[in-house]
Amino acid sequence: MTNNTQTQSKPSASQRWQKLAAIGSNQSTILVAVLVILVVVFTILEPKFLSAQTASNVLTDWGSVVLIAVGMTYVIISGGIDLSVGASIALSGVVAAWFMVNVLGLSPKATGGEVVYGLVLGTIVAILTGLAVGLVNGFLITKAKIPPFIATLATMGAGLGFAVIISSGMPIGGPNDFTVISAMNPSTNPLSWAVLAVIVVIVIAGLFLHKAKFGIYTYAIGSNTFAARGAGINVERHLVAIYALSGALAGLTGMYVYMRLGAGSPSSGTGRELDAIAAVVIGGASLMGGIGRVWGTVLGTLILFTVQSGLIMAGVAPDWKKVVVAILIAVAVAAQTFNKKGR
């Protein structure tokens, strides 16, 4: 990213800079460097920041956004946007809680094996709920020809509305035996089983994007829809699949959030779509489509929550979080522009 400006201002050092630029222009290297710098700065400000407990805090938060961010990566690479994922988190969490309480008859007092069985079925219900929202998005975008921004804005509103209607606006307390679900927050081992499950899903999603035909089609559509169609790709069907995937991942996240709170809360997804978009953009994807990587998104999300935890730990006024994230996004987008000019 520094390639252009630096070679122009310091032509004498151009060779050294070119060498550095080769490493520096790699998006992942930049992101890892940013992450390391953040950790160092926050540790200086508050030594307790460098601890297993902080790692656990950050990873737990990371888990509740990274899945929708990965879904958003697919959507953004295809040239679209999905604003409904935050609402889908709330809706699927509420529907799953409602299902566990009213259909399975599990109260918050349920314990042990009963809880596990409830959570498994609840997870399926949550994924199906998110999937349904995603399919509606796909239908609105491909059949009704509504631009993704408007289509998903509509389902976002409807999703939140339904979440409030089903829950009467109150958190639905479902089975929440924390001896079962508190593996979410271990104080010694930062990698809880829930976070491990999230990582497994990300790896699969990453392989699909970067190694499978599904991913190649996604890039092709985002780079040039006409050419993709000319190459024989069923663009409409593929877009429906992408939004369905984004929705299903939001549904799974809804269950993850349920397990953090022990309740399905209609306000639990508030603002998460913006966190996801920020993470994807920081991770190096282009909102114009055709560019983006799952690994970048994974790091982008990690940076977001490192900033969030770090600012709280350092005792910085909470309003600064928004400013810091805004700067990160601006820098990320500027870096992309520089990279393109350099080519």
Add this chain to the structure above:
Amino acid sequence: MKVSKKALALVGVASAITLLAGCASTGTATTSADKPITIAFVMGAESDPFFQAMKVGAEEEAAAEGVTLIWQGDPAKYSAETQIPIVDAVLAQQPDGLVLIPTDPVALQPSVAKAIAAGIKVANVDTHVNDLSDVSIFITGDNADGGSKAADAIATQIGYKDGSKYQVVVGLTSATATTNVARLDGFKAQVAAKYPGIEVVDVAYSESNPETAATNVNNWLTKYPELSGIFAIDGTNASGAAAALESKGLTGKVALVGYDAYPDNVAKIKSGIFTALIAQDPAAEARLAIKALVDLIKNGTKPAESSVVIPNVTLTSKTSDADFAKYTYVASK
């Protein structure tokens, strides 16, 4: 399923009424005693149980007074930028009165001026705009008193002794909600007056998301291993803080005083997760606001007091079942 169908029907009916009200009021702008009165009620965030409980009171009173109620607000986001366009849309329907819960004391001031200019009577409930001179009546729970009661509850739970030091944190929703500010001020004033050994070491915002509230508490527990107590200033913070303590196995080890009697949280008083919950009576606030506006519009009777404060109550494990039933927020049907 039954509930959701009913609610769906209600939404449908409400939007139909809203449309009708809009049509009806475009004809003539005159207000007479026999013309049905329309009251618009713009609250903070539909997904907040506090406003759901308020809706129950508003609907009851509107039915009792025979007035048409336009109930509006953002589905989930408690913010001025989403509320201002909603107020504008509601004012375009030319209601006779507007009950407004301003999400920001400054940003919503022009909306109040706009309503007054259109001849619409305005009441504020829960929070208020900075300049109340045009507002007919302002009704709120006694938030400062609630904050002070929270300080008492925490001090009791931690077994406060003069000379000892205690660290306490406060989870807020936003920096500008006047209820948050009043509760925090009441809390701090009581701490300064009676419990000098307690230090409020940090505050953070949940931005109406219970998960963010849990995140804040997780980070505080890392930073302050000796943390004595948490004051969760509203229902969202209470839900998040309770989940964070439970998942870390710290139930009862850190004193937790929350606000707002969500059924899910009330159940957690009995299981020892909450030391206490400070409860308000949102339905009563809404009833009073609508009654005051109707009296003013129909008969020109000005409210006896321009500012009414409804006391908060402390719910603990010792509270009677009757009081639990009275103060627990009920869902609108």
